Amino acid sequence: MNLFKIEAGTAQHIGNRPRQNDRVALLTGARAPGHVLALLSDGLNGPAGAEQMLHTAKQVFDAFKPGDTPNPERLAQLLRDIVQETHLVIKMNAVTTGEEAHASFVGLLLSPHGEAVWAHVGDSRLYRFENGEPVLRTNDEAYIEHLVGLDKLALDAARNHRRSKLLLNVLGNSRKEPYVTVGWQMGMAPGDQFLLCSDGLWHFFTDAELGAALTRSTPRQASEMLISKAAERSQGKGGNCSMVIVKLVKALPEGAGAFGGALRS
16 A cells, blocks of 8 residues: 555646536546546537536446456456547537537546546646656657558648548547547655646646646645636637646655545645
8 A cells, every 4th residue: 555645636727718628527436445547538519528527427327346456457448448439429419409519538547546537538748747848748658650551641631630520530520439548657756746638728838847846846736826827828828727636645654644545635
């Protein structure tokens, strides 16, 4: 058992948009003690897809029963299941309503065995830092390779997928199944930090700036500063700005607050 605790928090700002389409959450599983699931979804043309993602994720996570030993592939499959089930429900709802909802997805699952597993679909991002130093940022490279290799698309067409309804990589696209990119890291320790965010945030910061913000402040303080700075840099043209911050910190000397205890924001 890793003796560290989690400091985490969520934050959102509507930006210069008429409504908030993003959704964020931090969940614990009913049958998975010590596991924490962080989620972020950016709804396209409305919040319906993102709302459905949170609803489905809670149902799937509450039914999940982990094993007694580290198994990152099993945790990764949980994230894939959330994506696929959400995608299916959104498409079924579209038949009834006549309106197709779309949503991005970023999920991070932490286990008491020190595993961190993440998955993403679309242009929302996950960052991983070690004591503020950027070590990973999700991107679309795997999806582009998938389009070129399996769908036999020209590289330029694959890179321009965001401008094509056929190729748009989102939950709920009736023309294309979502492509899920998964990653994991074993042996998480104090000093490891994660940021899940929508494009209304990451568009305005370098990786180094984001890492510095997480290191110097609590999740609440960092989110307030980042939202304020994003609003300033957007010059009145910013979108919905949403984030989930997860930091692993040293447990108290007596072990109180070790992994699996309460989240602190």
